[in-house]
C-alpha cells in the first residue's frame with residue numbers, strides 16, 4: 310500500500326471527497342493489478358469466514374485442545390438472550406461474537422486473522438454486530454473492512470501488530486483501533502472521524518502486555534477480545550459524537566512503538582511474566598504440559 314500514515318489517507322479521502330474504503334479499494338486494485346470487483350469479492354469471502362467463525366464458536370460449546378478454555382460464548386449468548394444485559398443488545402451481541410470467534414481460534418477452527426489470530430474476534434465482532442443490529446447492507450460492511458485494513462497496514466508499517474514484538478497493545482490494541490475506524494465509517498463518520506476513533510481506541514490500550522498463560526492464545530486472550538471490541542465501540546461512539554483525540558493518530562502509533570520497544574521480553578509472548586507468571590498460571594501450565 311502506498312500510504313505511510315493515516316494522515317495521508319485522510320487527506321486523500323478529503324481531497325477526493327470519498328470514503329477511506331473507496332480510495333483504499335482503488336489504490337489496492339492498482340497496486341495489485343486486480344480489478345476492484347475481484348478484490349471486493351475476496352474481502353466478501355473473508356466476511357463469510359468471519360460469520361461462520363461466530364456460528365461455530367457459539368454452537369460448539371466445546372473446550373479448547375488444552376482444555377483451558379471454552380463455552381464462554383455460549384454462556385454469554387444465554388445471558389444476552391435472557392434480556393438481563395446491562396448495556397443492551399448491541400454491546401451484548403458484540404461480546405458474544407468476540408468470545409465466539411476467539412474460542413473458535415482456540416479450538417483450531419477457521420478464522421480471519423484481523424490482524425492476528427490472537428486478536429481475531431475484535432474487528433468481526435464489531436462490524437457483524439452493527440450489521441445485524443442496525444440492518445446495514447453487506448457491501449457497506451465489506452467496504453469498512455478496507456478502511457480497517459488500511460489503518461492496520463499503517464500500524465504494521467510504523468509500529469507493530471505482533472504481541473511478540475510490541476505486546477498485546479500491538480495485537481488487541483491494533484485490532485480495536487482498526488475496528489473503531491470501521492465502525493465510524495459504517496455509521497456515517499467522516500475520514501477524519503475514523504482517524505480520531507482509531508487514535509482514541511489505540512490510546513486506551515497503550516501499554517497492554519502480552520502474557521499468555523502456558524504460552525497458549527487462550528488466557529487472557531479470549532477475554533481480551535471482548536475488551537477490544539468494547540473499546541472499539543468507545544472510540545467510534547466518541548468520534549461520532551465529534552470528540553477528537555488531542556494526540557494525532559500517527560503520533561499515537563509512534564508512541565505505541567516506543568512503549569513496545571521499552572517492554573521487557575518477559576511481557577512479549579514469552580509466557581515468563583505478567584499473568585503467565587502467577588501461581589495459578591503455573592499450575593495450569595503444569596496441567597496442560599505435565
Ligand code: SF4
Pocket residue numbers: 427428471472473476477478480481518519520521525526527529530533578
Ligand atoms: S496476550 Fe499476547 S497472545 Fe494473547 S491476544 Fe494479546 S498479544 Fe495475542
